[in-house]
Amino acid sequence: MTHANNKSPCDPYESVLGRLAGSPAPPKKRRGGETVALVIPPSPQLPTPGREFLITGPFEGFTAVATVIKKLGYNLKIVDTRAPGRDKIDAVLEEIAGADIVGIAAYCDSFVFLENATAAIKRAFPGKLIFLGGPLISSLPEIILKNTSADCALLGEAELTLLELLETVFERKQRDLSAIRGLALKTGDAVKITAPRPQIQDLDNLPFPDYTIWPNYESIVKNGQIIISSTRGCPCACTFCFKTIPALRLKSLERFEREVAYLKETTKFDYAWLNDLTFNVKVPRAMKVCDILFKHGVKYHCFARVTNITEAFALKLKATGCRGIWFGIESYDQKVLDLSRKNITIAAINSAIRAAAGAGLESRGLFIVGLPGETGESLKRMFDYIRKGDFIPLVKYLVPFPGTALYADAVNSGKITDTPQFLRALSKRRVGDHDDAITNLTDMDEDLLRDYFHKIWELTREKAEG
């Protein structure tokens, strides 16, 4: 398969990435025979019923990074600790023993695992370089590196920095990583953040995701479900949102279709979770994405903002095999939405839900209990809207995730005083657990917040059972 890209990228490693994308598989093994281990931490989260594969299945970003390593010709060892009984540190040590370098994904609930696993790896194998990557480390590089035994971290989008890191360590045989852009680096007791790395300019330079990297590849094929995306990033700035890839970029439709065809061939999937954060930001393009999925016999769910949901778009989704659409509504109070910089209106919420219902689409409305500005009255309005609305709700307590504007507010106002302790609590948090710890950023009594949370969950069960 050839790859053509005429844009000149602003980062030289993007050309390397583009060449990898165009190179035929399987890659030639490197002469050095080096092994890179990638570890995926366990998660305490309770999956949404029917959406278990989003937590237990193959993660898209992790697959993208592992694909790059495999295409470079390194031996790749994937250590997936998410399965019950596989999260023991001794087992991790055994699995990574033969690796020359170890990368560990850092998600919002990974901190305790990162503390324990990196310390154990350094004790057992002091010479092994440990790097981290993912949203948590990208949000809090200094705190995470100072509180774990990892050596460095890839910040933001990992692929380009990873290319340079592996080249530096294995081809140039250098241990001084300070010239690599996009890196956080432990230097004694301090952490150095190197010059920023630009995001990938053209997503068509990404190699197609290789799901054979997963040890349970056969069960992925058997399930026929994967996560797929036609975009990366989101240009919005909602105060609560835990996203670390800001600029929105779109794959070309021609590339997206080739990727779908490739994944059909390699994973036999017939259902996809369309992971675009702002799928409907350009409706005519989104409709073409729907057509591509339909042409290849793929049923799908998608996220969408409530803006731009026209009747024609809802009908297109329905006609092309969309099984449901998840709307980020968050609150049913305009003041709260504005304070959250959500940039949507109550009228847009009503109109989107109406259009989806009119087209016969199953909708889910995602809500947050505990956004700043929420009051007893506004939560009652949320409850009443959910009771009457033509959708199934999914409600969560507000969590001021690291890297968000609300996290900064919580730290500044003294609601979070000990970040490592807060991160340890996040590592134990079970989404949907009614009695979970709350960081209360409203002026409301915590009991009243919990009361509404419980009532909305009861309503969710009733509505889900029909």
Ligand code: SF4
């Ligand atoms: S909540 Fe949605 S729209 Fe807002 S920043 Fe996050 S991904 Fe973007």
